[in-house]
Amino acid sequence: VSFEGPNDPLNPRNWSLTKRVFCTFNVGMIALVVGMAASIDSAVIARAAKDFGVSQVAEALATGLFLVGFGFGALIAGPMSETVGRNPVYFGSLAIYMLFLMGAGLSKSLGAQLVCRFFAGFFGESPLSTVGGSISDMWDPMNRLIAFPIFATAGLMGPVTGPIIGGWISQSLNVSWRWVEWVSIIASGTLLVSLLLFQPETYEPILLQWKASHLRQLTGDKRYVSVAEIQHLSFSARMLTAVKRPFIMTIQEPTIMLWTGYLTVVYLMLFGFLDGYTFVFQQTYNLSDGITGLLFLGIGVGLILAALCLTPLLYRWAKKEITKLQTEKPDGSARIPPEFFLWYALIGAPAIPISFFWMGWTAYPHVSIWSPIVASVFFGFGILSVFVSTYMYLIDMYEVYAASALTMITLVRYVASGGMIEISLPMYKNLGIHWALTMLGLISLVFTTVPYAFYRFGPWIRSKSRFAK
Template sequence: MQSFLQYRRFGKQLEAQIERNRERTAEFRRQRRERGSTSDSSSDAPTLGEEELEEKDEQLNEKDERREKDGARSLSRASSRSSGRLEGQHSTPLDMEPAGDIERADYDDQLSGSGHVAYDPEWPEDLRTIPTHGTMGTTLGLSLTGIEVRDRTTKEGGSAAGKVFVVAYEGEKDLMDPRNWSFVRRLACTLVISLIGGVVGWASSIDSAALPQGMAAFGVSDVTESLATGLFLIGFGTGALISGPFSETLGRNPVYIGTLAIYMLFIMGAGLAPDLRTQLVCRFFAGMFGSTPLVCAGGSLSDMWTPIERVYAFPIFACCAFIGPVCGPIPGSFIGQSSLISWRWVEWITLIFSGLVLTIVILFQPETYGPILLKWKAQHLRRITGDKRYRAAIEVRQTTFLSRLLHALYRPFLLTIREPIIILVALYLTVIYIVLFTFLTGYTFIFTDTYGFSQGLTGVCFVSISIGIFLGGLLVPFAMKKLKRDLARAQEEGHSRVRPEVRLYFSMWGAPAIPVSLFWMGWTTRPSISPWSPLGASVLFGYGIICVFISCYQYIIDSYETYAASALAAVTVIRYVAAGAMIEVSLPFYKNLGVAYTLTILGSISALLVPVPYVFFKYGESIRRRSKYAVGGKRSIA
């Protein structure tokens, strides 16, 4: 709904821009006709700059010379002059009458010796236009702000295909650009995207809280039933590979809405599943279609917020993305132990919340992907002028969807193999996610078996991790202060931007908290020690994981820019597939080794990775310099 209304508003905004440029357009054509014939003229209309006029004039002269060389195929203009339109064509919109300076100048420029209007025979069939509309389109293309008139490149058909009018934003303050929307509107859009991330995260973990009831219903072991959670996470990783190309072709909103709707169908299928096989298949595909926010959310935030603004915008999404899987077991555990409702309500409550989020997205979330917005603008220009040469950049390039999909499938693996930044960041986040999702089953051993907590109360213990996650958000003002200081220092040195490594402050503040919390929890989880001790360790763990997650995501986005989507897809695939597989291992792990040894092993592994953000902070620039893909590197990739 919002996208539809937004598309219509684009047309009105564009008409207003044309209206603002009408006087400028008429003056441009008048100056071109009179140039050289008079040296001193007065006019109330604004005068174009000399350099700009020469550039525009050169573009038109080049076009005229090509027409004269190739000859003119013509149509009579008599009927169009009398009726204001050509046969079979709509009249010029916006009350732009074919009389006056603009129209007369255009016709003067295009009159052939026979008195007919000529058109360029070199244009491809889909770019040829009826002269009345084409002349107005040419004039607007050369005078409207934000339109680049150029020859097509080799990949776009070459110069023989004629010129193309590449559409961009009107200027730095163009309200069509999401970064120029009001702060409140951008914040609201960020919250909606965060809700999507939160609800699919919720769906990933809520089933684990009703594990005993699922086992009893299908007559399987706990390890087998835990596949419902493990396969959902593996589906998350798989879907991350294909979400990007769809969002870059269709836009963010269609992908959010379409994949959320399909994800809800599979959630419903899991709730109705008569056997384990059906449940597992539905859970896998629900995860695959629910993975969209994990890939597209970073792009959506980049669409709306500048790199500096992302310091406080991204933590909003990150907190919701983690709160979802952390809070899922809270209602799930009470549903599981309830004698009033079926354990299958873990799926029904997920379906209800997902439906509410989908409704909010449909009604209130606008499109934010810049290339799609410019495509809308180009469509309106083609409608207004009748000139099909107006193209957004995404329409000019001759890249098929299948080609982009293939790149999206192989490039993440290519980056994983070649890029040490991707390898270490993926390893770091994988360990964090393994610990986080093994807690879904591990908390039963920590709080139920050790302290005798009920199934419902064990789920409530996840609130402690949520508290730690929100505590990590308190560091945002300090991170902003650091970033502004580094930006001022970079500007003094003649740089327009800060190096990506400044994004690592969060991680350096929070990384040591993860192994400390795991050792603390593992060594104090005993009946003789208060349960508040492992709960306190859980708070510290939540603080550590949110700090690392915020840093890693923003560091990758700033380091890889053009290839950030592929880099994030690589990290997403690795960490979710590994976490899904480890859920199957976690149950025998806790059973055979016990809580103390299990958490000691996980804490030791995470301790080995604590130096990663400090190493990148010091040596990241030199590492990027050797890269083919990162900012400041060789930048040579197909």
């Protein structure tokens, strides 16, 4: 059993534009809500630490372990959604993640809070990783140039939104710091209801399984089967492959090593700001918790500007490129090379070191606060560019093995980010904001060469890979 031709309405890519846009927005909100839950606790570290009678570094583990849980949750997300479909992962994982958030909010000790936050991150990552699969189900590669940056913007806005909301909770003496968990649960619960009511299944093998089952019931003919039913792999076999292959590919593929390192560095800087903003803005300019959190909007503005400026530009370039290639290869084999997707980073990546040097050496009481705020806009512009290029390049380069490549990137960057939460407090205290940001700027400057190197040598590197197309 397969789809009835290229225009079969059962195929999610043939749904109406309105339906696909709505479904993309619906699952895209998962990235925003779960990302917000990851970072929102960072705004109430001082109050929670005082309540539990522990140091702020110890309480910072509530955010750090959530991110570590994110990383390990990525190992099960792919095979889970490819076995039972996208929607069961969304519904089941979000429900369990919300229960652990509730446990974190009700915890009477630091230990209980940390355990609950870790497992909230573990189960919260599964629906987050599945979103990319849903977008691929609904959009062809050309239209993915528009759909994926929208998802990426929502995903990166999540960690930015958390401190904005959490800052006002931290500042209020009439509201318990535990409301950071209740706000996350309310947002997640609203989203879960929307998914339950309006989100259709999009995974092709599951849709064809349903079709084959329906035809068997109608006709009584057991010969109606889907490809997935013929080539059935047990869940344990899928899990074993999913756990092993990312590590094997990372060892054998320098491409994955370098992009993992680059995106990990970007995330270290992003989550390092959860503590760093206290030093850069609150202490320098004597701001309240709420206003300090509000300044994360600068990064959000940068994310939106990158999506609005680069996406239409590169979509037009892609259409011109594909037209040119179709003229050269009229046999229908024309396809944009993966290196095209590096243009996001080629344009935006330099904004990251620029933002750190700018912010690091203008964050003084005698310099206008607008200077480091504008620098944060450049940071947001840069991180979206690098994120989109990394994912779209690896998806197009590795195709059927892309999930394994992205699993390793997710695992490493979130586990490392969890550690960054712990070291950023002493780093900013010991180095001072000027040298801490200068150091981060120098590190990001070194990694800025990665997209340029792959744009130049990418075809040669792909020719040596046994996994790349």
